Amino acid sequence: MSQESVTDAFPLSPMQQGMLFHSLYSARPGVNLEQVVIGLPEEIDARAMAEAWRWALGRHAILRTALRWEGIEQPRQEVHARLPFEFAVHDWSDLSGAARRRQFENFLLADRARGFRLDVAPLWRVALLQTGGEEHRLVFSFHHLLLDGRALAVLLNEALTACDGFRHGLEPDLPPPVPYRHYIDWLGAQDWREGELFWRRALRDFVVPTRLDLSRSTNVDHGRATGPRELQAEVPSELAAALRGLAKSHGLTLNTFVQGAWALLLGRYSGEDDVVFGAVRACRHSTVEGADSIVGLLINTLPLRVPLPPDLAVLAWLQRLRETWISLRPYEHTPLPDIQGWSEVPSGTPLFETIVSYQEPSWDAALQAQGGAWARRQFAIRSQPNYPLALDAVGGTALSLKIVFDASRFESATVRRMLGHLKTLLAAFAADPRQRLADLPLLTPGEHEQFNEWNRTHADYPRDRCVHQLFEAQASRTPAALAVADTRRQLSYRELDAESDVLARRLRTLGVATAVCVGVCLERSVELVVSLLAVLKAGGAYVPLDPAYPGERLAFLLEDAQSAVVVALRKHAPALASARVPLLCLDDATDPPNASARASAVLTRLSSEHLAYVIYTSGSTGAPKGVEIRHRSLVNLLTWHQRAYRITAADRATLIASPAFDASAWELWPYLAAGASIHIPDEETRVSPALLVRWLAARRITLSFLPTPLAEAVMDEAWPADVALRGVLTGGDKLRRRPGKKFPCALINHYGPTESTVVTTSAAVAPHASAPPPIGGPIANTEVHVLDHRRRLVPVGLAGELFIGGDGLARGYRQQPALTAEKFVRHPFDRTPGARLYQTGDLVRWREDGELEFLSRIDQQVKIRGHRIEPGEIEALLNGHPGVRESLVIAREDARSEPQLIAYLIAPPAGPPAVSDLVAFLRARLPGYMVPVAFLRLETWPLTPNGKIDRRALPAPTPASRRSNPPFASPRTPAEETVARVWTEVLGRPVIGVQDNFFELGGHSLRAAQVVSRLNGAFHLTLSVRSLFDEPTIAGLAREIEKLCGGARGPRVAGPTRAAREEYRVKETETAGVH
Structure with missing residues (x-):
């Protein structure tokens, strides 16, 4: 202008x-x-x-x-x-x-x-x-x-x-x-020094703004709703009258109740006990003459800090809140930017993201009170505040609540629940103002009923039968049908029944009886299935072991489980030598007398309450913990599975998971109790998405479980046109993507800790939705509850810890009654004697459609390639090394958003050990996936203001901090340069030396398959995955490629660019060791 x-x-x-x-x-x-x-x-x-x-x-x-x-x-x-x-x-x-x-x-x-x-x-x-x-x-x-x-x-x-x-x-x-300028001039003349002292005191030690983690539900398309929306609720007149009477008796106002309810809501939603929100003040109290009638903007929004001591009575707390509000009056004109600068909240971070405004009477009340035409006129305001969530409350003869919200961030259903929660809290204030803050209810009766409905999962199943009994019944119905097949041999139901009987009788001669544990240390094979079934027939509980584990770990697991015997092959004997447990080698098998007699016929006292298996997971105390699963729990799982996926004798399923992964039980028993067949691929096929896809099609597989990383990998493969597959079942880790339209069958995501018999929830995963895949709702005879840190139900959309109940719960932890009592807690909503819930440590939230979304681990426990790992176990071992004083192990995502273990060390004065020493030390005691990919030395721990280790301040690993850390060497030949480029793409690392070990950099079988596939395309070769296992360095693999290409006569490969060589030259100056 x-x-x-x-x-x-x-x-x-x-x-x-x-x-x-x-x-x-x-x-x-x-x-x-x-x-x-x-x-x-x-x-x-x-x-x-x-x-x-x-x-x-x-x-x-x-x-x-x-x-x-x-x-x-x-x-x-x-x-x-x-x-x-x-x-x-x-x-x-x-x-x-x-x-x-x-x-x-x-x-x-x-x-x-x-x-x-x-x-x-x-x-x-x-x-x-x-x-x-x-x-x-x-x-x-x-x-x-x-x-x-x-x-x-x-x-x-x-x-x-x-x-x-x-x-x-x-x-x-x-x-x-009165001109508006008079107010501006008055503001400019104010001395804010006293206000600065006040606000610094008021906000002392408040460093993290109160945030509502209420992003739009993941089952809603984010792009549909934008702009401001508003929802309104009226507090019942009788409740408003009760609050007004309570306020009059105790020197409070309706505004106090509104502010208190909002503060409590923020506390419950955020999990904080000290919250701050913006509160709007009229600011018409000043020395400016006629300020009350100035036409202009005089309001100010100020931070209102509200501590939430859980044991304080409501009334006493509200009186404190009222005193705080009154104390703001002399400083209500203080500019918010100044207050922000005086606070300890980092610069650029807003002090609050929600505001509360209270009017009594409403802004238009005086207009309508003039009578005549004014009384008939109706006034309304539609606003679009610059805060994502604003509560407008209007008092008077009634109490009206309105929330204006950013629809691109919050759903109407979420805001509608918030209004319900505010009314619930207000009603609780009036009902008993002397109750503790921690005891105030939040959820509405309708929400309680909704949760009850989502947990109505009762279904009949043969709860008095054992797993092997269901197999035996099926074997008698379809004796000639194929039961199990690997690449070497196959067995019919009759043959599997007979072989397992023979082995069961051998086990009995070695002392196996009801509830006795038996170690089974075998790769995926027909023999594995025979052995597991034999243990059950003998009355024992099998303890599955991975033969690739270090001998020290195998010995610990067998001894901790009090195994009477371990079933293995002669080739596994060296790894089991340190275990003080008798070894039954299947290679040495000889049939005992009366081998044809049914092995389980003499078992008269075995019930479904006895153990079926004990499987070990990572433990926070430094030692693995054995989870005890009963037959009844396993029968519930297999019955649900058979009904959910309509299993028939015509189905052809797979055994893909490691035997030590509890999913292997889920892969076997639902099918062997239904007359279906189990098919076992070789190792090369199992870890190669391309080979696996072709194998699934060629074997006419109808249902297959694939661990999450493998399921995500096969989404990218080109599937044959003719596949019999009607479903891929996945689980074991957080599913981060959805299948494309060309995926040939349904994809079903599953969630379940070992302590809840493999599967707790399931959900079909729709293709091409923008939201993360859910983990679904509870399976049959299972209940799930999302609770806060005080074990109160949290509303839909809010994060909380998942607690699990029902027939799938484990009996407990092997020989660890204290840990069992800690993790399997009394059911807070079920008065049945002995009713328990398992505390998972997993952070989840309900979606609007009644399905759960997995967010993360609460206690920093992580999953690496489907294996649940407690960093405390690794830390306990590291701290036992003479060259380590303290350690911390965390998971960091690499450039491909996949978690990798990073170890941080504080060494004694003598100095840190070599990385190679630490790796060798851990490899002798842990599986490979539990050995960190990088080790970083720190002088001291970075700390938060509360004195805790500040995990966010820990440095990211550098190429020099990688484990093994051989002297760095850049690629020297075109072949090495091409291999290095592929490795950097797959591993998400900017620079890799030619002597670096692929698997020590975070590579695993799936990534190995990706590398081999890309190298085959680049060199027009047919490298096998085994080649990378045999030659896990760039130099070694490049030599192998050059041999296959015929040396210099092979296809030419583009050499490294000048920039790439310069980058490697800089990296070569880094030294080896712990950095």
Whole structure:
């Protein structure tokens, strides 16, 4: 606008500065645009109405104000001389009621989309809508930086009164208004030093803003809803009256109750016991004469800090809150940016993201109280605040609650629940003001019923039968049907039954009886299936072991389980030599007398309450823990599986998982109890997505479990056109992606800790949705509860710890009664004697559709390639090394968003050990996947203000901190350069030396398959995955490639670029060892 028309200029108020920033920063139109809608059930003279607003424009300088910020040091507001304004008239009287409503909503949307240019006055406009007869609506749209609620009431009173006067030929006769500039000048003259001391004290030690982690539910398309929305709820009149009486008796106000309810809601939602939110104050108390009637923006939003001591009585706490609110009055004009700067919250981080505004009476109450036509007029405001969530409460004879929210971040269902929670808390205040804060209810009765409905999973199953008995019954029905096959041999049901009988009798001669543990140390094979079944027939509980484990770990597991014997092959004897447990080698098998007699026939005391297996998972105390699973729990799982996936004798399933992974039990027993067949691929096929896809098609597999990383990998493969597969079942880790449209079958995601018999929840995964795949709802005879740290139910959409109950729960931990009592806790919602819940340590949340979403581990426990790992176990071993004083093991995501273990060490004065020593030390005691990929030495731990290790401040690993750390050497040949490029892409590392070990850099079988596939494409070869296992360095693998290519006669490969060689040259200067 022309500077010639400017009649006055002065600074912005702090509130105006904030609104200017948000309006410029926001990508959404209409931020801070207010739309006042006035219902006028009366005859309106449009000319008189326009004249009234023209008169108001001349009377109040704020209505002729625009902002200027470009080319000057500080933004300012500039008042212009008389200027035109927009006054539009629309006649919709001929439209039907429904059409008028649609037209009205569209008008408001278009009006908001127009917004305002803040540098062009006026920043308001008026529209008069004739909706039929003497029915009119007046829409007054303005930018909030012009007016607050008190100013709005003054302006509307003057304008509509002037309209009545002009209609009758009368000029308004009012005293001159108090200019808004008087307030700005008063603000500029204030000394904020005392306010600084106050706010520094008030916000001392508050460093992390209270955040509502209420992002839109993952089953909703984020792109559909944007812009502001609002929802409203009325507090019942009898409750409002009870609160008002309580307030009067104890020196409180309804505002205290509203603020208290919001603070508690924030505390429950965020999990914090010290919260801060923005509270709006009218700020009409000042020494400015006539401040109460100034037309302008005087309100201020201030941080209100509310501690939430759980054991304090509600009434005493509310009285403290009231005192805090009163204490703000002398400092209520303090600019929020200054308060932000004085706080300990990091610069650039807002102090709060929710605000609360309370009015009593409402801004329009004084207008309607004038009687006559005013009493019939209806007033409403549609707002778009610059905060994502704003609670507006209006007191009076009733109590009205309205939440205005950003629909791109919050769902209407979430906000509707919030209103319900506020009403629940308010009702609890009135019902018993002397109860503890921790005991206040939050959920509504409807939510309790919803959770109960989602957990109604009762289903019949043969709870008195054992797993092997179900197999034997099936074998008698289909003796000739194929039961199990690997690459070497296959067995029918009759043959499997007979071989397992023979082995079961051998086990009995070695002392195996009811509830006796038997180690089974075998690779995936027909012999494995025979052995597991034989242990069950002998009355024992099998303990599956991976032959690849170090001997020390195998010995510990066998001894901890008190195994009477271990079943293995002769080749496994060296690894088992240190175990003080008898070894039964299947290679040495000789049939005992009466081998044809059924082995389980003499078992008369075995029941479904006896153990079926004990499987070991990582332990937080430094030692693995054995989870004891009963037959009844396993039978419940297999019965649910058979019904859920409609298993028949025609099904062909697979055994893919490691025997030591509890999923292997799920892969076997549902099918062997239904007459289906199990097919076992060789190791090369199992770890290669491309080979596995072809194998699944060629074997006509109908259902297959694939561990999560493998399931994600096969999504990228080209599937044959003709596959029998009707479902891929996955689980074991967080599923991070969905299948594409060309995926040939259903993908079903599963979740379940070992302590809940493999599967707790399941969910079909729809292709091409933008949300992370859910883990689903509970399976048959299973219940799931999402609880906070005080074991209270949390609402849908909020994160909480998952607790599991039902028939799938393990009996406990082997020989660890204290740990069993700690993790299997009393059921807080079931008074049945002995009812328990398993505390998973997993962070989840309910979705709107009744399915769960997995978020993360609570206790830093992680999963690496499907294996659940407690870093404490690794730390306990590291701390036992003479060269390590303290250690911390965490998981960090690499460039491909896959977790890798990183160890941080504090060494004794003698200095740190070599990385190779640490790796060798751990490899002798742990499986390979539990050995960290990098080791970093620290002088001291970075600490949080609370004295805890600040995990976020731990440095990221560098190439020099990688384990083994051979002397760094860059690629020297075209073949090495190509291999290095592929490795960097697959491993997500910027630079890799030619002597670095692929598996020590975080490589695993799936990544190995990816590397081999890319190298085959680059060199037109048929390398096997085994080649990478045999030659796990760039140098070694490149030599193998050159041999296959015929040396120099092979295909030419582009050499490294100059930039790449320079990068490697820089990296070569790094030294080996712990850094």
